[in-house]
Amino acid sequence: xxxxxxxKGTTDSxxxxxxxxxxxxxxxxxxxxxxxPIGDIAASALAVVVTNYGDDxxxxxxxxxxxxxxxxxxxxxxxxxxxxxxxxxxxxSSASYDAVSVIDTNTRTVIATxxxxxxxxxxxxxxxxxxxxxxxxxxxxxxxxxxxxxxERVGTIDIATGAGIGVDAIAVDPTGRRLxxxxxxxxxxxxxxxxxxxxxxxxxxxxxxxxxxxxxxDSTP
Numbered sequence: 001x002x003x004x005x006x007x008k009g010t011t012d013s014x015x016x017x018x019x020x021x022x023x024x025x026x027x028x029x030x031x032x033x034x035x036x037p038i039g040d041i042a043a044s045a046l047a048v049v050v051t052n053y054g055d056d057x058x059x060x061x062x063x064x065x066x067x068x069x070x071x072x073x074x075x076x077x078x079x080x081x082x083x084x085x086x087x088x089x090x091x092x093s094s095a096s097y098d099a100v101s102v103i104d105t106n107t108r109t110v111i112a113t114x115x116x117x118x119x120x121x122x123x124x125x126x127x128x129x130x131x132x133x134x135x136x137x138x139x140x141x142x143x144x145x146x147x148x149x150x151x152e153r154v155g156t157i158d159i160a161t162g163a164g165i166g167v168d169a170i171a172v173d174p175t176g177r178r179l180x181x182x183x184x185x186x187x188x189x190x191x192x193x194x195x196x197x198x199x200x201x202x203x204x205x206x207x208x209x210x211x212x213x214x215x216x217x218d219s220t221p
Contacts, residue, residue: 035057036052038053042083056078098120118137142161168212
């Protein structure tokens, strides 16, 4: 089931004034996808993409009417997702390999697949849309696969090592110059800052408690 939320005070004919997840957010609709557990949700102004990892499929929801418009199959169990312009990027896992599938949101078809080693647990994209970053978890090691969407090639950035380590979240700053990767291992969690231009780790900040997601605040006065 997918929930649609709007800032409090936004007018919408579907708003239920009594349903608030916090003082500033109101629920405007609920969609039953009926494809099993939802792995991730990504949205743009034109489409909402939902990954159904138990069904090996991706559903497209209309953000205005709150209905499922179409569901397509993908090569493996989908998990993380992001949407940029007319492209959706979805991480998938199968018995053969893990991958990032590229979906045309207009035709709703898989137009490219990038096979990757290890499990992809988080995705991010540069502001110009030229690089997709995939956080990967291997045996006591995590890295980031960098997909060049223009040249269609893949590079790698080594992030960290540790017993039981995994990637919890990944984000690119609005300038595209810094990549932030949240990791957790048996010692705790840390935020790894990467110089996106040099593809090198700049610094690591130990946080302690698990990091579940990353976001950037609007610094506009």
